[in-house]
Amino acid sequence: FNAVRIGLYDPILSASGAVSGRGERAPSARERMAAGFTCGALGGCCVNPIEVLKVRMQAYGGLTGHQHAIPSPAAGLAALVREEGLAGCLRGVGTSTARGVLGPGSQLIAYNELKAVAVGHGADPAAAPTHVSCALASAAVSVACVNPVDVVRTRVYNAPAGLYASGADAARRLLRTEGPLALYKGSLTHYLRLGPHMVLVFGILERLKSMRARSS
DSSP states (O other), rough: OHHHHHHTHHHHHTTTTOOOBEEEEOHHHHHHHHHHHHHHHHHHTTHHHHHHHHHHHTTTTSSSSSOOOOOOHHHHHHHHHHHHHHHHHHTTTTHHHHHHHHHHHHHHHHHHHHHHHHHTTOOOOHHHHHHHHHHHHHHHHHHHHHHHHHHHHHHHHHSTTTTTTSHHHHHHHHHHHOGGGGTTHHHHHHHHHHHHHHHHHHHHHHHHHHHHHOOO
């Protein structure tokens, strides 16, 4: 997922001719936004079957919610294809794509925009504190954008076949029975996972960019 959503970001900007350096113009905020959303959507589509299995395996063995007995990832994938076919593999793909657009897309956009603002106020673009602070802030933006979709997607993935007509149907039922605050269930835990993850991802990415710039 990260390989798609982050690895394709610069190539997509390059394809539009909007990458700074070597005489090319710097990408606009709109172009960075479009690239981030595109990468996130592609990532969400690519990993959907694996996400279905992950949610079902994490939910299995508890005392609440629908249960899918999955002894291993390989057995779970085989059962998913055998029992539910392509429709099972693509269950919730629309919601997953929306999550990819809103979550990882917002991370990339927020990080780059926050970094640009920080540099404009005198921050060192190559300094680790700049990268860490912008990464943590981008994680907060991402959680605010994606947590509602994450909650709905989890319900869709783990539901028995036919319970929800769509992600929108699951969202409507959730709002009707649990209220709007239910969309932010687990948001603190989400941030505690995502914040350090973004620090590592963007820290490594900045390091790789620096190495590439020195070698060119």
